[in-house]
Structure formats: C-alpha cells, structure tokens
Amino acid sequence: MNAIALSTEHISKHFDHFVAVDHVSFSVRRGEIYGLLGPNGAGKTTTIRMLLGLLTPTSGKGAVLGFDIVKQAEAIRQRVGYVSQKFSLYPDLTVAENFNFYGGVYGVSRAALAERRADIFRTIGLSGQDQERVSALAGGSRQRLALACALAHEPELLFLDEPTAGVDPISRRGLWDLLYALAARGASVLVTTHYMDEAENCHRLAFIYRGRLVAEGTPQEMKTQQMVAQVVEIDCEPLDAALTVLRAARWFDEVALYGALIHAIGQNVAEKISPARALLQSKGVAVKSAQVILPSLEDVFIARLRSVDVDDPISE
Amino acid sequence: MISLQGVTKRFAAITAIRDLSFTVQAGQVFGLIGPDGAGKTTTLRVTSTAMNPTAGRVTVGDIDTVRAPEAVKQLIGYMPQRFALYPDLTVVENLNFFADIFGSPRAQRAELIARLLGFARLTEFQTRLARNLSGGMQKKLALAATLMHRPRVLLLDEPTTGVDPVSRREFWDLLTEIHLQGVTIIITTPYLDEAERCTRVGLMYRGELVACDEPRTLRDGLGATVLEAQSAQALQARHAVEKSEGVLTVSTHGDVLRLLVDRAERAAALQAVWQANGITVGNVRVVRARLEDAFVLMLTRHDKT
Numbered sequence: 001m002n003a004i005a006l007s008t009e010h011i012s013k014h015f016d017h018f019v020a021v022d023h024v025s026f027s028v029r030r031g032e033i034y035g036l037l038g039p040n041g042a043g044k045t046t047t048i049r050m051l052l053g054l055l056t057p058t059s060g061k062g063a064v065l066g067f068d069i070v071k072q073a074e075a076i077r078q079r080v081g082y083v084s085q086k087f088s089l090y091p092d093l094t095v096a097e098n099f100n101f102y103g104g105v106y107g108v109s110r111a112a113l114a115e116r117r118a119d120i121f122r123t124i125g126l127s128g129q130d131q132e133r134v135s136a137l138a139g140g141s142r143q144r145l146a147l148a149c150a151l152a153h154e155p156e157l158l159f160l161d162e163p164t165a166g167v168d169p170i171s172r173r174g175l176w177d178l179l180y181a182l183a184a185r186g187a188s189v190l191v192t193t194h195y196m197d198e199a200e201n202c203h204r205l206a207f208i209y210r211g212r213l214v215a216e217g218t219p220q221e222m223k224t225q226q227m228v229a230q231v232v233e234i235d236c237e238p239l240d241a242a243l244t245v246l247r248a249a250r251w252f253d254e255v256a257l258y259g260a261l262i263h264a265i266g267q268n269v270a271e272k273i274s275p276a277r278a279l280l281q282s283k284g285v286a287v288k289s290a291q292v293i294l295p296s297l298e299d300v301f302i303a304r305l306r307s308v309d310v311d312d313p314i315s316e
Numbered sequence: 317m318i319s320l321q322g323v324t325k326r327f328a329a330i331t332a333i334r335d336l337s338f339t340v341q342a343g344q345v346f347g348l349i350g351p352d353g354a355g356k357t358t359t360l361r362v363t364s365t366a367m368n369p370t371a372g373r374v375t376v377g378d379i380d381t382v383r384a385p386e387a388v389k390q391l392i393g394y395m396p397q398r399f400a401l402y403p404d405l406t407v408v409e410n411l412n413f414f415a416d417i418f419g420s421p422r423a424q425r426a427e428l429i430a431r432l433l434g435f436a437r438l439t440e441f442q443t444r445l446a447r448n449l450s451g452g453m454q455k456k457l458a459l460a461a462t463l464m465h466r467p468r469v470l471l472l473d474e475p476t477t478g479v480d481p482v483s484r485r486e487f488w489d490l491l492t493e494i495h496l497q498g499v500t501i502i503i504t505t506p507y508l509d510e511a512e513r514c515t516r517v518g519l520m521y522r523g524e525l526v527a528c529d530e531p532r533t534l535r536d537g538l539g540a541t542v543l544e545a546q547s548a549q550a551l552q553a554r555h556a557v558e559k560s561e562g563v564l565t566v567s568t569h570g571d572v573l574r575l576l577v578d579r580a581e582r583a584a585a586l587q588a589v590w591q592a593n594g595i596t597v598g599n600v601r602v603v604r605a606r607l608e609d610a611f612v613l614m615l616t617r618h619d620k621t
Contacts, residue, residue: 033570037481038480039480039481039482039483040450040451040452040480040483041450138352138353139352140352173567173612176568177568180550180551180568181551184551194478194479194480194481194484195507196481196509197507197508197509197608200569200570200572201568201569201570202570203570203571204570218570218571219569219570219572220546220570220572239496240496243492243496256485256488256489256492256513257492257495257496257513258512258513259345259512259513259514259515259516259530259531259532260515260530260532261532293604294604296509298481298485298509301481302481302482302485305482
C-alpha cells in the first residue's frame with residue numbers, strides 16, 4: 001500500500017485577481033493526523049475543496065489515495081469522509097436514521113451499517129441516543145453525530161473542517177480519542193482548526209497564511225525550532241506601568257498581559273532579560289521573576305504570520 | 317464590585333445554576349470556564365438583569381439587580397453570544413443606533429464614536445455594512461457598541477468563539493486596554509488558554525462553582541505532577557499505563573503523551589511498564605502544568621464524589 005494518503009505539488013487557485021491558494025505543496029502519510037492552521041480567508045477550505053475535486057486548481061497537481069484530484073474526483077469522493085463547517089444533518093430524523101441515511105448513500109449494506117453504528121456510537125459517545133431526534137440534540141452531540149455519519153463507509157481518509165468549534169474541552173478530548181483510534185487503524189485525517197490546543201494534538205501541522213504554506217512540522221518542532229517566537233514571562237508590579245515601559249522600549253514584538261503576569265514575545269529574548277529587569281526597576285516596577293518559557297503554539301503562529309507581513313507587505 | 321450569594325436559577329425541571337456564590341473585585345478580569353451546559357451563560361444573564369434568579373441575591377456595585385435593575389444597567393455593558401448588530405447598517409450607523417438607545421448626549425456623540433472606532437481599529441471600515449465585516453470585526457464592533465455608555469462592568473459571553481487566532485489576540489489586546497482603565501470584566505470562554513489571561517478563574521460544572529482562584533494558583537496547586545514523554549506508539553503507551561498506580565489521567569497529543577501523576581518518582585515505574593510491553597517511550601520529563609490539566613483533574617475528581 002502507498003504510504004502517502006494525499007499530496008499536492010504547487011497547487012494554486014485564483015478567483016479572478018484574488019489568489020486564494022498560492023503554490024501549496026504538502027503531503028499526508030497514511031495513519032497521520034495532519035492539521036492546517038490559519039486565520040479566516042487563509043485558503044484552508046479552498047485547499048480542501050480542491051482535494052475533494054469540488055474546485056479545479058488553476059495550476060499545480062494533487063493526488064488523493066492515489067487518484068488524480070482533477071481527473072478522478074469521483075473515485076476520491078467514494079473513499080473519503082468529509083465533515084464541513086456546516087455539515088447537514090436531518091433535524092426531523094433520529095440519530096440512527098441520519099447515520100443510516102449517510103451510510104446508504106455510500107452503498108453500505110443494512111447489516112454492515114447496524115454493526116458499525118453500534119461500534120462507532122460507542123466510541124464516539126452516542127450510545128443510547130439512537131432514537132433521539134436530531135433537533136433535540138445539544139451542539140456537541142450534533143458535532144459527534146456529523147463525524148459518525150462521515151465514518152459510516154469506513155473512509156481511508158477523513159477531511160474535517162473545524163470539527164470542534166464551540167465544543168467544550170472534555171468533549172473535544174473524546175473526539176480526539178476517536179481520531180487517534182482511526183489513525184492507529186491506518187486511516188488518515190486532514191483537519192483545519194482555530195483551536196491551538198487542538199492543533200497540538202496533530203502529528204504534524206502546517207501554517208497557512210495568505211494562501212501560502214509558511215511553516216510545517218510537528219507541534220514540538222514548531223515550538224522549539226521557529227525562533228521567531230520566544231517568550232519571557234515576567235512577574236512584576238504594577239502591571240500597567242510595566243506594560244507601558246516594555247512596549248515603549250520596543251525590544252519585543254509583543255508585550256501582553258496574562259492574568260497577573262506579563263508575556264514579552266520576540267527573538268533572542270534570553271539576552272534581553274537583564275536589561276528589561278534593570279529598565280523596569282529604574283521606573284519603579286518591582287520584578288519578582290523573569291524567565292524564558294516555552295511559547296504556546298499560538299505565540300509561534302502569530303509571530304510567524306507577522307514575519308510574513310514584514311517580509312512581504314500587503315499591497316493595496 | 318459583583319457579588320452572587322446563594323444564587324439558584326431554575327427553568328421548569330432544569331436547575332441551570334445551583335446555590336452559586338462568588339465575588340468579583342473591582343478591576344478584575346474574571347473568567348468563567350466549564351463545559352457546555354455548565355451554567356456560564358445563565359450566570360451572566362442573572363448578573364446582567366436580563367433575568368431574575370429563582371433564589372439568592374446578585375449585587376453589582378452594591379446595588380441589588382432585582383430591586384434596582386435600571387441602576388445596575390447604567391453600570392454594566394453586556395455582550396451576549398449573539399449580539400444583535402444591524403447587518404444592513406454600516407459600522408458607524410450601528411454605533412449611532414446604540415448611542416440613541418443608551419441616550420448618549422448628542423454634543424459628545426461624534427467624539428465618542430470616533431474614539432470607539434479608533435479603539436476597535438475600525439476607523440477605516442466605518443462605512444462598511446456590518447454584514448460585510450469578518451467575524452472578528454463584528455465582535456469588535458459589538459464590543460464598541462457595548463462600551464458606548466462607558467460601563468464600569470463588562471459581561472462578555474464567549475466573545476471569541478469561532479474567531480480566528482489573529483483576531484482573538486487583537487480582541488484580547490482591546491480587553492487589556494479596557495482592563496487597565498479599571499473596568500471590571502467577567503468573560504466566559506471555552507478556550508483554556510484564554511482563561512490563563514484572566515486575573516481570576518471560576519470553573520463551573522453542572523450549575524456549580526467547582527473551583528475559583530488565580531490561574532497560577534490553580535495550576536500550581538494541582539496536587540499532581542505533569543509528565544510529558546514522546547513515543548511513536550503513543551496510543552499503546554497510553555493504554556499500557558492508564559491503570560498504573562499513581563497515574564491520574566493520560567492523554568495523547570500527536571506523538572506526545574501527557575501524564576498527570578501523583579509524584580514525579582512514578583516515572584521509573586512507568587518506564588518499566590513500557591519496556592515490559594515492548595513500547596519505546598523517550599524523553600520523559602516534568603513539564604509546567606496548564607490550566608487544562610487542572611480543569612480535567614478537578615472534573616474527574618468531582619465526578620467521583
């Protein structure tokens with residue numbers, strides 16, 4: 001079996017003069033959960049739509065499960081599952097009826113469906129809700145059902161477009177446990193998300209910004225090797241004076257308040273600690289501690305996007 | 317500044333919040349976190365005077381919300397999850413409309429609106445229709461409208477849900493500015509990294525307040541050690557030690573295992589279990605606790621009792 005579940009080579013999509021996706025190349029291995037992160041309008045959904053054969057690339061090429069995304073879109077759609085941001089469930093049908101409907105569309109037999117339903121509902125936390133009407137379900141349960149429906153035909157590759165928006169942290173863990181179980185069986189997952197704690201769950205991820213892939217790696221690599229974002233955590237008082245002083249000094253790209261602590265983000269921050277301490281103390285700020293901490297994925301993400309904007313300003 | 321004493325709110329058979337008591341000091345940013353249906357929104361609604369509690373007492377600036385709702389409304393700005401902007405009106409028309417509602421004096425209105433537009437970084441978009449704004453910009457406009465009558469207390473119900481990370485950062489920069497002006501803020505959020513930015517956090521679960529403290533006290537007072545380890549077989553590694561002595565919770569994040577253990581010395585015993593099962597796990601180390609660790613552990617303990 002091919003070890004690559006999907007790959008693109010310099011894939012681009014233009015809408016008139018707008019470049020939605022700009023020469024994006026990446027690949028997802030079998031059994032891998034791969035995350036696409038980016039602000040709204042960065043090109044994540046357009047990329048997924050091209051991989052599904054719903055949009056034709058302006059240039060470049062791609063393959064999904066060995067099939068060409070332009071010429072063999074039918075074959076791809078038979079073999080993948082897709083949960084979009086607004087996955088449509090039938091509100092008047094029950095949970096089980098929705099699942100059976102989607103399975104039926106993909107030609108799964110009745111007998112196989114019943115067995116899979118029990119299995120998937122157990123893992124996903126929908127057991128005992130078979131006969132409930134979808135209109136009566138809470139948001140988190142609907143999201144789980146949408147995912148269950150996309151799994152009815154046992155796809156080899158799953159596309160998830162912001163699957164957990166508005167789902168609480170505990171339910172989110174449950175969903176991820178299911179994704180890991182699928183990946184362990186060899187299925188691959190391509191997920192787009194806004195949640196940085198969710199991005200940490202991916203095996204690998206890519207930052208997408210202004211249509212381009214601007215960084216790629218494991219979450220750990222992103223945090224330790226992207227030198228654009230290092231964080232000093234400063235415990236000091238008074239906070240408002242400290243914020244003003246540090247921002248005015250312009251030594252850091254960003255100085256933000258984190259509860260009763262200050263996070264100063266920038267490059268080569270270790271060597272800025274003692275001058276920052278001295279400066280703060282000279283302005284009457286008492287510094288209790290100042291230490292370098294591991295940046296959050298969000299720190300890295302935002303710093304990386306800023307550096308793209310500096311290198312290549314947006315022209316009007 | 318805000319005080320809830322024994323507050324209960326029932327809807328027919330459902331008790332949304334039960335005997336809830338907490339206080340928020342002036343100038344705090346108080347974060348309410350918890351799963352869906354924990355009662356966060358109901359808590360904001362009874363504080364905002366949008367509804368009365370079934371039992372108990374809520375005061376804002378020492379004013380009782382049931383006895384003097386109008387006086388409380390002068391003090392607070394409430395931004396519900398679905399803040400009603402007028403999609404067919406421009407940014408500046410929306411702000412003018414809210415100025416009318418709040419009865420802000422005509423003479424100072426232009427100046428006030430200009431200041432709010434500048435504050436929300438919306439000046440260059442003032443003639444754009446609200447429906448053509450991005451999600452993040454709509455939230456900023458809603459915040460500007462909420463600030464129209466210069467409230468001393470802000471109640472924000474999941475203002476950043478569905479907003480992308482860049483806009484989310486920007487929104488928090490705005491909140492920091494408001495906070496530094498001395499405004500008291502209660503914010504609900506499903507993002508635990510945002511809760512880390514609050515001065516105080518209340519964890520709600522099934523209508524009750526399970527914990528309430530500074531984020532770092534919650535993190536440091538976890539009563540557990542957090543270990544991280546790396547493995548290409550993270551899932552198997554997790555299953556192998558899930559029931560081991562001293563292991564409170566295990567989760568997998570890509571090829572990273574995150575374990576909450578009662579003490580760091582457990583690492584050696586865990587390594588032995590993995591070896592016995594032929595699972596390679598490396599780079600076992602103690603890491604800093606996150607609010608999410610505290611959150612998951614407290615809810616697990618709460619469910620057991």
